[in-house]
Amino acid sequence: MKYLLLVSHGDFSIGLKQTLSMFAGDDALKSVIAVGLKPGEAAATFNTRFEALMRTLPETASFVVLADIVGGSPLTTVCNVLNDHGKLANALILGGMNFPMALAVLMGKGTMSNAALKEKALSEATGGIKEFQMPTTIYSEDDEDDI
Template sequence: MKYLLLVSHGDFSSGLKQTLSMFAGGDPINSVIAVGLKPDEAASTLGKQFEATLAELPADAQFIVLADVIGGSPLTTVCNVLNNHGKLQDSLIIGGMNFPMAITATMSKDTLDNAALKEKIFAEATSAIKVFNTNTSLDFSDDDI
């Protein structure tokens, strides 16, 4: 089974998982794991917590990892744990985590191989970056407000 692993500093990953549950509840959200390095927490503590989480998963678990920052302590800690369990090599790891990436990964991870999933995640993430133009006239009816 493939799991989406959200990794961040602070509560970003748990907040993102909560938001994902509003869009992808039920079975898809049950395979999403959020881990975050809390302020004033040692990376080794995060590592022990993730070790405990990993121990509860099936032996054949695979991971799609979205991280807030490539090279940050949370991601390097999680990668070390995955490596120690022989799971790093088969994992897809992407930094710059945002909602479009996470929803795409959640909904597509079980139907695409990692190469196709990577392409889809990047396409969705980059196409979602837009400027909201406030200089246009918006025509709302009373029902819209």
């Protein structure tokens, strides 16, 4: 099974997983894992927690990893553990995770190659960043008859 592994500082990954359930449903979330480095937690403790989680997964597990920050302690710790389990070489790892990126990966990970998934995820991640502008047209009471 290919897992979507959300990695963050704090509870960002847990909240993102919860939000994904609102769009993809609970069945899709069976292949989503959210882990976060807790405030004040040592990287070694986080390593131990993630190592224990890895031991519960099937040997055939593969991973698409989305992280909040490339180079941060949570991601480097996860990568070290994946490497120790022989899973790093075949993993797709992307940083700067956001909701559009995570949803695209969740929906495509079962059917797309890692190369295609990377393109889709990065496109969705950057495409979702836009300025929201309020309409500038103000309607008056006189305009109500025209609507």
